[in-house]
Amino acid sequence: xxEQMDLSMVNxxxxxxxxxxxxxxxxxxxxLGLSFLIAFFESIYVKTGNEEWKKVAKFWMILFxxxxxxxxxxxxxxxxxxxxxxxNYSWMVGDxxxxxxxxxxxxxxxxxxxxxxxxxxxxxxxxxxxxxxxTWMVAIGSNLSALWILVANGWMQFPTGMAFNPDTARFEMxxxxxxxxxxxxxxxxxxxxxSGFLYASLFVISISSWYLLKKRHVQMARKSILVASVFxxxxxxxxxxxxxxxxxxxARKQPMKLAAFEGLYEGQRSAGLVAAGIMNPNxxxxxxxxxxxxxxxxxxxxxxxANRSPGxxxxxxxxxxxxxxxxGVMGAEEKIVKGREAVKQLALYKQAKKAGDSVAAQTAxxxxxxxxxxxxxxxxxxxxxxxxxxxxxxxxxxxxxxLGGLFPVIFLLYLAFALKDTLVHQKWLLFLGLISVFxxxxxxxxxxxxxxxxxxxxxxxxxxxxxxxxxxxxVGAVQTTFFMFLAIFTILLIAEIxxxxxQIQIGPEGR
Amino acid sequence: MFxxxxxxxxxxxxWIIDSLVGSLFLxxxxxxxxxxxxxxxxxxxxxxxxxxxxxxxxxxLTFTTLVLFGGALFAAFPKFYATSFGGxxxxxxLILFTFVIQAVSYEFRKKPGNFLGEKVxxxxxxxxxxxxxxxxxAAVGTFFTGSNFTLNEYNLVFWTNPLRGLEAxxxxxxxxxxxxxxFNARILGAMYLINNIDFSGYEAMEKRTRxxxxxxxxxxxxxxxxxxxxxxxxxxxxxxPKTGVVSMVSGKYxxxxxxxxxxxxxxxxxxxxxxxxxxxTALRGKNSxxxxxxxxxxxxxxxxxxxxxxxNTAFYPSKADxxxxxxxxxxxxxxxxxxxxxxxALIIPLVLAYxxxxxxxxxxxxxxxxxxxxxxxxxxx
Numbered sequence: 076x077x078e079q080m081d082l083s084m085v086n087x088x089x090x091x092x093x094x095x096x097x098x099x100x101x102x103x104x105x106x107l108g109l110s111f112l113i114a115f116f117e118s119i120y121v122k123t124g125n126e127e128w129k130k131v132a133k134f135w136m137i138l139f140x141x142x143x144x145x146x147x148x149x150x151x152x153x154x155x156x157x158x159x160x161x162x163n164y165s166w167m168v169g170d171x172x173x174x175x176x177x178x179x180x181x182x183x184x185x186x187x188x189x190x191x192x193x194x195x196x197x198x199x200x201x202x203x204x205x206x207x208x209x210t211w212m213v214a215i216g217s218n219l220s221a222l223w224i225l226v227a228n229g230w231m232q233f234p235t236g237m238a239f240n241p242d243t244a245r246f247e248m249x250x251x252x253x254x255x256x257x258x259x260x261x262x263x264x265x266x267x268x269x270s271g272f273l274y275a276s277l278f279v280i281s282i283s284s285w286y287l288l289k290k291r292h293v294q295m296a297r298k299s300i301l302v303a304s305v306f307x308x309x310x311x312x313x314x315x316x317x318x319x320x321x322x323x324x325x326a327r328k329q330p331m332k333l334a335a336f337e338g339l340y341e342g343q344r345s346a347g348l349v350a351a352g353i354m355n356p357n358x359x360x361x362x363x364x365x366x367x368x369x370x371x372x373x374x375x376x377x378x379x380x381a382n383r384s385p386g387x388x389x390x391x392x393x394x395x396x397x398x399x400x401x402x403g404v405m406g407a408e409e410k411i412v413k414g415r416e417a418v419k420q421l422a423l424y425k426q427a428k429k430a431g432d433s434v435a436a437q438t439a440x441x442x443x444x445x446x447x448x449x450x451x452x453x454x455x456x457x458x459x460x461x462x463x464x465x466x467x468x469x470x471x472x473x474x475x476x477x478l479g480g481l482f483p484v485i486f487l488l489y490l491a492f493a494l495k496d497t498l499v500h501q502k503w504l505l506f507l508g509l510i511s512v513f514x515x516x517x518x519x520x521x522x523x524x525x526x527x528x529x530x531x532x533x534x535x536x537x538x539x540x541x542x543x544x545x546x547x548x549x550v551g552a553v554q555t556t557f558f559m560f561l562a563i564f565t566i567l568l569i570a571e572i573x574x575x576x577x578q579i580q581i582g583p584e585g586r
Numbered sequence: 587m588f589x590x591x592x593x594x595x596x597x598x599x600x601w602i603i604d605s606l607v608g609s610l611f612l613x614x615x616x617x618x619x620x621x622x623x624x625x626x627x628x629x630x631x632x633x634x635x636x637x638x639x640x641x642x643x644x645x646x647l648t649f650t651t652l653v654l655f656g657g658a659l660f661a662a663f664p665k666f667y668a669t670s671f672g673g674x675x676x677x678x679x680l681i682l683f684t685f686v687i688q689a690v691s692y693e694f695r696k697k698p699g700n701f702l703g704e705k706v707x708x709x710x711x712x713x714x715x716x717x718x719x720x721x722x723x724a725a726v727g728t729f730f731t732g733s734n735f736t737l738n739e740y741n742l743v744f745w746t747n748p749l750r751g752l753e754a755x756x757x758x759x760x761x762x763x764x765x766x767x768x769f770n771a772r773i774l775g776a777m778y779l780i781n782n783i784d785f786s787g788y789e790a791m792e793k794r795t796r797x798x799x800x801x802x803x804x805x806x807x808x809x810x811x812x813x814x815x816x817x818x819x820x821x822x823x824x825x826x827p828k829t830g831v832v833s834m835v836s837g838k839y840x841x842x843x844x845x846x847x848x849x850x851x852x853x854x855x856x857x858x859x860x861x862x863x864x865x866x867t868a869l870r871g872k873n874s875x876x877x878x879x880x881x882x883x884x885x886x887x888x889x890x891x892x893x894x895x896x897x898n899t900a901f902y903p904s905k906a907d908x909x910x911x912x913x914x915x916x917x918x919x920x921x922x923x924x925x926x927x928x929x930x931a932l933i934i935p936l937v938l939a940y941x942x943x944x945x946x947x948x949x950x951x952x953x954x955x956x957x958x959x960x961x962x963x964x965x966x967x
Contacts, residue, residue, distance in 0.1 A: 137965065140693055147649065148689035154656060155671060155682050162672020166741050169664020170919040177661035178930050180654030185937050188646035189944050196643055198962065200948055209944075240920070244740050245664075247920040425739060546672035547744055556679055563683070567690055570701035577699035 085545050087553040088160040091560065093527070095152050097520060098564045102146035102571075104519055107221055107268055108275020108310075109139045110214035114207075115302050121207045131298050132210075134583035135279065138575060140195060145571050152560060160553060164534050164544035171237050171248045172227050175255075179223035186216030221271070222264050229260030231535050232526070233328040239447055239538075241424055241440060246538070259324050263526075266317035269310045270522060273482055274515040276307025280489060281512035282579055284505040287498060292582050301493050308486035314479060319380065326381035326389065329536060332529035334392045335465045336472035337377055340366045342391040342399060347372035348380060351473070354466045360396050360459050392465065396458045407452060407461035410537075414453030417446035451538040460540075463531040471524035478518040485511055588928040594915065596924035600662035601895045601914045603931055607655045609887025612767070613880040614648040617641050619775030621688070621715035622768070623798055624708055627779070632955060633791050634708075635696075635966070640782045640953050641775070642692040642967040647941065649689065661927055665741060665917035666902050673735045673743040674728075674751025677721055684718030692967045719771050723764030724755040729894040730839065731757050732823065732905035746906040759816050762809040769806035770883060773799055773860070777867050777876040784952035799875065800868035803861075810857075817893075818843075823903035825913050832900050832908040842893040849892045856885030 113135050120128035154176060158165050165172075193201055193209035201209070230236075236253030237246045248254065280303050283296035325333040333339075338354055339346060352370035375385040382389070390404045398406030420443035427436035455461060485507060492498040498505070530536060534544035588596065620641045628634035660667040671678050687710035694700045695707035733754070734747040747753045754760045776798040785792035822838020825831070835841075843850045859882030867875030895901040900911035918924065958966050 133965070141697065144690045144693035147646070148686045151649070151653060151685055151689070152682055154653060155678065158656075158660070158667050158671025159675055159678055160672075162668040163740075163742055165660065165672065166665055166668035169660055169667055170923045173657065173661030173664055173667065173919070174923055174927055174930075177654070177657040177927060180650065180657040181930060181933060181937060184650040184653060185647075185941065188650040189941050191646055192643040192948060193944060195965065196639075197948060199957075200951060205947075248923045248926065251922075251926040546675070547742060548672075548675060552675060552750070559679075559683070560686075563686060566702070567686075570690070570694055573699040573701050574694060574697045577697070581698070 082542060084548060084550045084553055085542050087550055087557055088545050088548075089541060091160060091553060091557045092153075092156055094557065094561060095149060095156060095564070096523065096527070098568065099146065099149040099153055100519060100523055101516065101568070102142050102149065103221075104271035104274040105142045105278055106139070106146050106217050107271030108273070108306075109135060109142070109278065110210075110217045111272065112275055112279060112303060112306060113139060114210045114214045115306065116299075117207050117210050119302075121203055127294060127298065130583050131295050134295065135299070136195065137578055138282075141571055141574050141578065143191070145567055148567065149564060159556075160546050160548070161534065161544050162546040164539065167245045167539060167544070168535060169245075171230060171234075171246060171254060174248065174251070175223040175227040175230075179220050183216050183220035183223060186212050187220065188216075190216065218268055221268050225263040225267055226255055226257075226260040228526075229257055229263040230254050231533075232263070232530060233257055233259035233324070234535050234538055239450065241421055241443060242428070244421065244425075246535075258320075259328055262317060262321050262324050266314065266321050267522075269313040269317060270519055272310035273307055273314055274512075274519055276303040276310060276486065277482070277508075277511045277515040279303035280307065280485070280508045281510070284508035285579070286582070288502070288505050288509070290499075293499070295583055297493065297498065300489055300498065304486045304489040304493060308483060308490060311479070311483040311486060315483075318476075318479065322380050323383065329530060330390050331392065331395050331461060331463065332468070332525075333381060334390060334395060335463045335468040335529050336525055338366050338370075338465060338469045339377070339389060339391040340393050342389060342394040342402060342404070344378065344388045345375045345386050346377040346381070346389040347374045348376035349469075349473070352469075354469055356466065358465075360393055360462060366465075392462055396461060407455065407458035410449045410452040410461075411455055411458055413446040413449040414451060414455070416453070417443055417450045418453035420446065421450075449537070451533065451535070451540055451543075454540050454543050455532070460532055463529050468525055468529040471521040471528070475518050475521040475525060478514050478521075481514065482511070482518075588925045591925070591928075593918075593921045593924070596921060596928060597662075597914050597918045598896070599928060600658075600918065600924055601891070601901075603934075604655070604658050604662060605888055605891035605895070606884075607651060607658055608891055609884040611648065611651045611655055612770075612887040613774065613883045614644070614651050615715075615719055615767070615771040616774035616778045616876065616880070617645045617648045618688075618715035618719050619768070619771030619773065619802075620779055621711035621775070622772055623775055623779075623795075624711060627776070627791060627794050627798060629791070632958065633788060635958050636783050636788070636791075636953060636955065637779060638692060638695065638967045639958060640779055643948060644778075645688070645692055649685065652685065658927075662919055662924060663912075663914065663917045664919055666912050668741070669735060669737065669743045669912060669917075670725075670733075670902060673745040674725065674733060674754070675745070676749065677725055677751030677754060680752075681718055681721045681725070684714040684721075688714035688718070696967060715771065715775075716768055719768045720761075720764040721755065723767035724757075724760040725751070726767075726890065727757065727760030727763040728754045729890070729901055729903075730817065730820065730822065731759050732903040732911075734906045735904050735910060736907040737904075737910040759813065759820075762812045762816075766806050766809035766813055769802045769809065770860070772802040773806065773864060774876060774879050774883060776802065777863055777879050780867055781873045781876045782949060782953060784954040787955060796868050796871070799864050803864045803868075823900040823908070823911055825898045825900055825911075827898050830913075830916065832903065832911045832913075834908070838899065839893050842897045842899060843889075845897050846892065849889050849896075852885040852892075853889040856882040856887075856889065858882070859885065 113132050116128055116132035190209040190212035194213050197206050235257045236250035238249050240247050279299050283299045286292045286296040350371045350373055353368045355366055355368050358364050358366045378387045378389050379385045388402050394404045396407050398409055420439045424436055424439035427439055488504055492501050532540045534541045624637055628637050691707040691710045695704055736744050776795050779795050818840045821834045821836050824835035824838050859878045863875035863879030866872040895914045900913050902912035904910040
C-alpha cells in the first residue's frame, strides 16, 4: 500500500496545509470574536438608542468585512485540500470526516452568508431589530462553523465513534454523537473559539489604544475598550480553563504530544512543569543526553496538570517509544510489531476473499481484529518515527502559555483604568495594548503548532500516518501549488493590511 | 425513520440532494455571469458600482453553495471526492484559485489602499466568472465522457494523464458544456441585474443589459445544441445491476431520459423556462426573467446529474479502466453516515426558507444610484 509513497511529496503537502491553515488563522479568530463584539455594540445601541454606539458598531463592522473576505478565501482551499493533497485520507475517513464538513455548510455557512448581506447593507432596508438579529446570526453562524470543523479536527486527534471496515479498507462512523461530543472535540471547540474572542478583544484594544494615544475618536475608543476588556477578560479566563482541560485530554489520548510540548524524555512520578527552558538541539530519544541546556522546573506540576494528582507518573518520550513495563506503558516499538501484523492480515484477508477462501479470510480477519488498534503503527519504519518535532512543539507551547498568562493582566488593567476614566493618562499601558494584538496573533499560531505539529506523524492519531494519507501526486505538482498559494495569500494579506490601516487612519468620522 | 431505509434508497436520496445543491449552484452562478459582464455593461464608474453592489449582495450565497456541494459530496460520496480531487488535481486547483481571487475582490476593489488597484480586482472577477465556470463545466462534462484514472484494491487513485484533469477541457463535449455554462451564467447575470437595479437615469445601461440577455442566449445555443445532440447519441457508461460490471452502452443517456420520463420533462421544461426568461426580459421589457431562467437552469441541472447517476449508470466513469468507474452505489458512505446525514438534511427546508425570506426582504427595494452616493457610500462595494 505504501511502497510507492514519496515522503518529500508528503512533506510538501504538509507544508502546504500548514501554510494555508496559518494564513486562515490570521483572519478567522478575528471573525469569531469581532462578530460577537459588534453584536454587543449594536445591542447596546438598540437598547439605549445612543447613536454613538451605532457608530462604534459600524466602524468595527468595516474592519470585520475586510477581514471576513480573506478568511473565506483561505477557508475554501483548506476544505478542498483534503481532497487534492490527502485523497487517501478522504477516502479512508470521508465517511466520518465529511459529515461535519457537510453539516458546517448546511447549518453554519448559510447562516453567515445570508445574514452577512443584511448586516452590511440592510441598515436602511430592514428594521432596527431585524438588523440586530442579523448581526447576531452572523456571530452565531461564524462560531457554529468553527464547531463543526473543530469537531472534525478533534476526531483526527482522538478517533472515536467508528469502526474499521476491512472490506472497503476504510473507517466508518458508528456513533455520530460520540464524534460530536467527544471530550477532545468539545475541548477543541471551546479552547479555540474562546482564544478567538480573546484575540479579537486584543484587536479592538490595540486599535482603540492607538486612537487614545493620538487623541482621536476618544469616545469611540473608550466605549470599545470598555466592552472589549470585559469580553477579553472573561475569554482569557475561559481559555486558561479549557487549556488545562486540553492538557488533561492530551495526557489520556495523546501522551506523546504532552511529552513533546514539555520536552519530557524520561517519564517520572511527580513530574515537574518546565516554566522556562532552552532545549538541547542535539538531543536524540535514547542518547542519555539532557534534553535541556537550561531549565526552570516547578516540581510536581506536570503530574498535576496531566493527571490531576501531583504524585502520579507521566510517561516521557522514551517510555512511549520503547515502552515502560513497570509503569504499564506500551511503546511504539511493540505497537509497530502489532501494526505490521494488522497490515499483513488485512492483505491476507483481501487475498482470501478474492480467492473465495472463507476459512482463510475469517482467520485473517480475527488476527487483524486483534491488532487493528495499532494499524497505523504498521506503516512506521522505526519507533522513533512516532516522535513529533519536540523543540518546535515545546517552544510553541511555552510561548502560548506565557502569553496566555499576560493577556488577562492586560485586560484587567484596561478595565480598571477605563472604569476610573484615567486610561488616556496610562501611556505605557496604551503602548502595551497597541502591540498586544501581535502577541495575540503569536499565541494563536503557537496554539495550532502545538496541536498539529505535536501530533505528527499522524493524520489520524495512531491509525493513519500522513505518509499513507496523501494523494498520489508528484513533488513538483505540490511544490507548484504551494508557491502558487503562498504568493496569492501573501499578496492578499498585504492588500488586507494596507486597506485595514487606511480604514483605521480614516476612522469612524463621517460614518 | 431514515435508519430503516435500504442503503440503496439512501444513496439515491443523497444523489438527489447533491444534485439539487449542484443545480442550485448552477443557478447562483448568475453572480459569476454578472462579473463577466461588468466591463461590457458598466461604462462609467457608477454603472460598474451598481453592478458590483447588486452582485456583491449575493456572491457569498454562491460561494457557500459551492462549499456545501463539496462538503456534501465528501460526506455522501467520499470515494468520488477522493478520486476526483486527488486525481484531476490541476483542474480543481485552478477552479479553486479563481474562487480565492473572487472572494476578496468585492470587498477590496473600491477600498482605499487596496494595493493592486481597482482594475486588477475587476480582472479577478472576470477570471472567476469565465475560466472558473468554464472549468467547472468541463469537470461536469467528464461525468459523460469519462476521466483518466484507475483505482487499486485499496482505492488509491492513479491518474493516467499527465495533465491531471486539465485534459477534460480539450474534449469538444466538455468544452461545449463549459462554454454553455459560461454563457448561461451571463444570461442569468444580466436577468438578475435587470431585476435588482433601479435603472432610473441609466436607461442606456438597461438597454445594454436587456440586449446582453439575448446576445448571450444566441452564443449559448450552439453549445447547448451540441451538448444535447451528443448526449442523445453518445455511448454511455452502463452498469450491470447484478454484477456491477461497467461497460459501454450505445445511446445510454437517451435511454436514461426515456426510462425516466420525469427527468425528460425537467429537461424540456427547463429549456423552455430559460428561453421564456430571455424572451420576457429581452423582448417584453419585463424584470422577472431571472426567476424563469433560474428555475429552468435548476431543472436542466437536475437532468444532467440524474442521467449521469441514475438508471444503472456510472456517474464518474473511467476511460482508462472501466471497472474503476464510480457509481452512486460503490462510491458512497456507509448506511449509518447516510442515515445521520439525512436527519441533518431535514434542516435544509428551513435554510432555504430563511434565505428566501432575507432575499425578498433585502431586494424589496431596488439598488439605486442615490443609495450608492448617500451617507453610507463608503460602506458600499
